[in-house]
Every structure is written in structure tokens, then in C-alpha cells.
Amino acid sequence: MSTKAAGIPVIAIDGPSGSGKGTIARQVATALAFHLLDSGALYRLVALATNRREADPADEENIASIAASLDARFSTDEYGSEQVWLSAEEISAELRTEECGLLASRIAALPKVRSALLNLQKSFRQVPGLVADGRDMGTTVFPDANLKVFLTASAEERAKRRHKQLNDKGIDVSLAALSRDIEDRDRRDSERSVGPLKPAEDARLLDSSNLTIDEVTLTVLDWVQEIEWQ
Numbered sequence: 001m002s003t004k005a006a007g008i009p010v011i012a013i014d015g016p017s018g019s020g021k022g023t024i025a026r027q028v029a030t031a032l033a034f035h036l037l038d039s040g041a042l043y044r045l046v047a048l049a050t051n052r053r054e055a056d057p058a059d060e061e062n063i064a065s066i067a068a069s070l071d072a073r074f075s076t077d078e079y080g081s082e083q084v085w086l087s088a089e090e091i092s093a094e095l096r097t098e099e100c101g102l103l104a105s106r107i108a109a110l111p112k113v114r115s116a117l118l119n120l121q122k123s124f125r126q127v128p129g130l131v132a133d134g135r136d137m138g139t140t141v142f143p144d145a146n147l148k149v150f151l152t153a154s155a156e157e158r159a160k161r162r163h164k165q166l167n168d169k170g171i172d173v174s175l176a177a178l179s180r181d182i183e184d185r186d187r188r189d190s191e192r193s194v195g196p197l198k199p200a201e202d203a204r205l206l207d208s209s210n211l212t213i214d215e216v217t218l219t220v221l222d223w224v225q226e227i228e229w230q
């Protein structure tokens with residue numbers, strides 16, 4: 001496989017929360033032995049750092065400077081689970097809370113925060129290749145990606161998946177409240193002026209509502225086979 005003229009191959013997987021893109025991106029990256037960028041984790045890290053410093057989430061300059069100086073590190077524990085570090089602290093569990101996701105969605109609407117994270121995201125593009133998961137991977141961060149996938153699922157299905165995930169962790173939340181949160185977050189992510197959640201013009205759309213995770217992964221891997229890597 002040769003690389004695209006612009007550089008190292010990138011597969012962009014974008015979509016709303018709960019579409020399954022995180023799991024799919026991880027499986028595709030593992031199958032291809034590519035690096036993985038979980039860009040949502042970067043926005044969540046900024047949200048967490050904002051909380052820790054008790055900063056005002058509407059103070060764009062300050063949040064952008066927190067983003068620009070983010071001391072983040074990703075690693076894998078001995079069981080293969082992803083670990084995320086903020087400075088010297090392992091914060092993977094906190095990063096995945098609904099509260100952190102909602103704050104991430106708010107600060108992600110600030111244009112200066114998005115541009116502060118741009119180079120950090122691009123720096124994940126390393127040989128032999130990258131699978132990048134997010135909202136604007138195919139439109140803004142890697143517009144020259146070799147394959148762009150836009151993964152969707154109905155809001156109802158996404159709320160059900162999230163409900164099951166939280167229930168499995170022993171966290172009790174109402175399905176109705178989760179549906180409302182998902183719809184609010186979709187609206188905010190889609191309506192913001194910079195890097196909105198929308199498919200790139202050349203993205204392939206994939207609705208995962210009635211598919212298993214493995215079926216979605218195989219579809220993406222089939223598409224990877226069709227690409228002319230030049």
C-alpha cells in the first residue's frame with residue numbers, strides 16, 4: 001500500500017454520539033494496524049481541565065489556552081484497555097461521564113478551542129496510517145482523508161445503546177432523559193458555526209441502526225479494500 005501524495009493514509013470516521021464510531025474506529029484501526037485518534041477524548045480532556053481549574057466554560061480565550069497547553073497522554077493497560085492521562089492523573093473513567101460529554105460539547109462550539117486542538121489532532125497522522133474518529137475529521141481536520149465514513153443511527157437507537165452501556169455499569173438514568181440529552185447534543189454539534197457535525201461531500205454514509213458492530217466494521221474494511229491508495 002503506497003501513501004497518498006499529501007502524506008500518510010487516513011480513514012476518517014465521523015458521526016453523532018452513540019453511532020458506534022468509537023468502537024468501529026478502534027476495530028478498523030486494529031485490523032489495519034493503524035494508529036487511532038479519538039478526537040472526542042481531546043474535547044473531553046479540555047472539558048475536564050476546565051472543570052478542574054474552575055474556569056468559566058464561556059471564556060473562549062481562557063478555554064482555548066487550556067486546550068493549547070493540554071498535557072494529555074494515551075496508553076493501554078495490561079488488559080488492552082485504553083488509559084487517558086491528564087498530567088500525571090489517569091482520568092479515563094471521568095472522561096466518559098455524561099457530565100463531561102455535555103461540557104465537551106459546549107466548549108467544542110468555541111471556534112478558538114477548535115483551532116487550538118487542530119495541530120494536536122493532525123500530529124496523530126503517523127506511519128503506517130491513522131483512523132480518526134470524531135465529528136469533523138473528514139471535513140476540517142483531514143479533508144484529504146483516503147476514506148471518509150459518516151456513521152449514523154437513529155436518535156432512539158443511540159439512546160437505547162447508551163442506556164444499556166450505563167445500566168451495565170450500574171448507573172441508573174432514564175431513557176427519556178438520555179434521549180433528550182442526545183437530541184440537545186446533536187443540535188449543538190450540528191448547528192455550531194465551526195466544524196459542525198455534517199458529512200463531508202465525499203463521505204460514504206452508513207446507518208448502523210440495524211447492524212451489529214462487526215457488520216459495520218466489515219463494511220468499512222470492504223470499503224478500505226476498494227480504495228486506490230495512491
Ligand code: DC
Nearest residue numbers: 017039040043104105108134135136
Ligand atoms: O465523541 P465524544 O462523545 O467523545 O465527543 C464529546 C464531544 O466533543 C461531542 O459532544 C462533540 C465534541 N467533539 C467535536 O466537537 N469534534 C470532534 N471531532 C469530536 C468531538
